[in-house]
Amino acid sequence: MKYALTDDQASVLAGLDQLLGGFDSAPPTEPVLFEYAAALDQTLAESGFLDIAREDGFSPLDAALIVERLARLPQVVEAAASSIVAPAVGVPAGTRPVALLSGPLTRAARYLPMARVLLADRGDHALMIKVEPDNVETVETLFAYPYGKLKSLDGLEQTRIEDVAALRRRWRIALAAEAAGCMASAIDAILEHVKTRQAFGQPLGAFQAIQHRLAMAAETAEATKYLAFRAAWSDLESDAAIAAGFAQTRTAQLAYDLHQFAGAMSLTLEFPLHLWTYRLRALAGELGGGSRQARAAALATWGAAA
Template identity: 65%
Template sequence: MNFDLNDDQSSILTGLDQLLAQTAQPGLQHAVTHIYSAALDETLAAAGYLDIAREAGFNALDAALVVERVARQAQLVEAGASALVAPLLPIDAGTRPIAMLRGPLTGAARFLPVARLLIVDHGDHIMLLPIDAGQVEPVETLLAYPYGRLAHVDTDCGTRFEDVAAIRRRWRIALAAEAAGCMAAALAAVIDHVTTRFAFGRPLGSFQAIHHRLAQAAETAESTRWLALRAAWSDNAADAALAAGFAQMRIAPFTYDLHQFSGAMGLTLEFPLHLWTYRLRALASELGGASGQAAELARLRWGEAA
């Protein structure tokens, strides 16, 4: 795999970084579980970043680069489903934000309180359900996304979509790309903390034990990113299962170490670390978690023998 970005991809990320820098918020003003930004969502959509895979000459890899970069922000927007899953569906580009749910309609889904469309994986088919705010009951949670469940729904209004495998493949790629962005941002926040926080007259980051575990955390973040980008580049089901499974397998030790390095602050809502680590904890269980991705990868590699 060529690890260098081409000129178009470099231009995409340069423009996106400039836009994100212009819309960045100056840290946490008060204790919150998440910061959903409708303004940033509208800005990204208007600039075309969330529909990039629909444009001629661009593909899932370009979309994954956008999803990963957006996931690094403290402000939260729905990017993964819009950029990677929606282009496969018979829907208009403006039908978003999108929530995704696997299993019964009684379950809670990320982004449902702000969604205009719910994608439901029923196992043997996909249902696309238009959503309005009156249908959604918000769910309180520390997981750093707006969660909700359907209070009532008319399934007769939905559209059936048969290609379940394609939706799950892109869902896994989006999950891995979003996890990679959250890991990169969380690690950067902790590195800043251990560089400026002193103990025994030395920065915390200068202690060898912390060095070693930060190096392992950096390896996790970088490996997750490249596996996600490889899966987007190949748009292959096995690569997607591997990328999502690796990310989910590493989330628990990764978040444990970063919170420990931050001391008690790592567990408070006034310190921004939770904006990314609590998103990671939510992502860790999607689509069956790491064991679910491992089972899917085994099935793809070895079929019934798995």
């Protein structure tokens, strides 16, 4: 399947690429767990890219295109929750960054250290919680994202959201779009390696076994991207769950193969591959993982018969 951009979508992505061209998007030269692109975050917010789904004539699909492109960067910036999830659950425009949390409020959440609002899935409802910077404790992880958790649950300014299904649906779409971008850049990093690394007098990429597994990784990345775009276009529960579930169930094999091609070097912080594969590991566990998404897809498709 080939997805053709509309003229408006092509213009949006061209504008985004022009904006990104003004920022240093080279992988960090020093060993780091992650690098948050604060300046890019501010510019994206001011330019309106992250509010595109709120504009007349645009939709979550346009936001997903932007999220997938930004997820390819070695640096991280909170875009998925702001542009895809927040508009569906009543978060006011401009209130960002946004963190997402499923489960106990004491758990760590991605982007919480810089978030202004936390959207928490509480099972039968959701909460929109105002985040006070002094109430957030930074949590160090290997997942190549900034994580934090609330220090205290006392006195939280919160708003109840009844439509928790909308939160989960858009979260799944955001997750799939972000995963697709991470997969694409992880593959690009390894392609460069197998072209230059020699074994038995020839590049690693010349070996058929490696070519086959790279082709499988490319198929996973492309399928994840188009499933994410389809879900963003339809905004259906079933499509969103299928897109997220596919990304989550394919992550382990893709990451294993790509790391194997670079050997022990791929696990060092100096080699950029981990910047995307570790993020994929984090995404693979959100909202209950692939099995939870499969169950959600079945329920959305067949209802009680599932």
